[in-house]
Amino acid sequence: MSIVRTALPLVLLTSVLTGCAGLQKTDWPTCAAVGGVVGAGLGATESSSWAGYGALVVGATAAAYCWVHGDGDEDGDGVLDSRDKCPGTPRGVKVDADGCPPPAPAPVVEEVVVVKEETIVIRDVNFQFDSAKLTAADKEKLNTIATRLKQEAASAQLTVTGHTDSVGSDAYNQKLSDRRAHSVVEYLIESGVPRSSFVSVSGAGESQPVADNKTADGRAMNRRTEIKINR
Template sequence: MSIVRNAIPLVVLTGVLSGCAGLQKSDWPTCAAVGGVTGAALGAFESSSYAGWGALIAATTAGGYCWAQGQGQEVVTQVEVEEPMVPSIDPAPAETLRVELDVKFDFDRQVVKPESYADIRDVAEFMKQFPQTTTVVEGHTDAVGTEAYNQSLSERRAMAVREVLVSEFGIQPGRVDAIGFGEARPVADNDSEEGRAINRRVEAVVEARVE
């Protein structure tokens, strides 16, 4: 009968230890220590009939500890989360605003006609709206007369328009230059009166960039 009593705990012990085999290797030293301490305490009994049951209790204690430790193990899975792609937005291109001036003159004259003042005023208002702007006033003539005379006449016409911008409409002198090209840059046929009237002119362009 004592043999059966001793065998049963050993069979149970084998099953408990097999259950612990599923734990991680890192838990075995602790499990073994728990089992050893419990077994040593019960092994102090001299009766062989209690020795087997002591082994069973020791194994059960160790197995329970190992099971509790195994339950505490958490599996951490790293999940990489990709940030959504933010489409790049290109800045809007700068807009260029432009105003043009075309003042016509009578033959062999440099006086600005009254009807041209409205156009000159528009240029002045544009330059006041955009204080960083500057301009170059360009004078031209038809082909009647000598080149030297027409060169001088074109310069006087350019200066006349510049004077209106500065004196009449308040544009700072440093923002307006004047230059004459004489008869060198016709835009129409100088063989006709209509063409020569078109060539007797002063032109200017003002541009402003708006972001």
């Protein structure tokens, strides 16, 4: 019986301290309460007068042990407090092995690619017969081009070149293409495109065909005005 009386307190005390080690430090009042009950029981095994003394001693020991050795997960992030380098993480936030939220990903910066040079080819401006005068239909088409050009930066430089088919003499077509190029530019300026944006206006006549002048479709493609944009 004396062996049981000696061993039982040690077993109970070890059990209490082991249980406290798995709790959080903030649970020391619970450790103290459980230790007090067990201590009272241990004291009572010796004498009823020892119950209070046992409760005090074991309760205090259990509370202190809980505070020193206790570990837990106070913020509930899955990382024990002894390894948690970021205590107090809000509930539901994913954390790394150190209990810290991962760094926010760097913002993705999309590189804007600016096309340095672009050419607008206008083929549907037919002018009046053997003339550089624009028709009402021509002006409607050029209104769309004007809206497009007004979106360009003030630093954009515009080069305008007129082209004809091969019908007529070279000299005549040269002059006609130049007049038509200037006619297009003047209308674009009237429509709000800055005059300062135009750095060159000229005619190339029939010298730069893009299709066969022997066919009607080919000649239609060769009758054109080109606006080159340099940004």
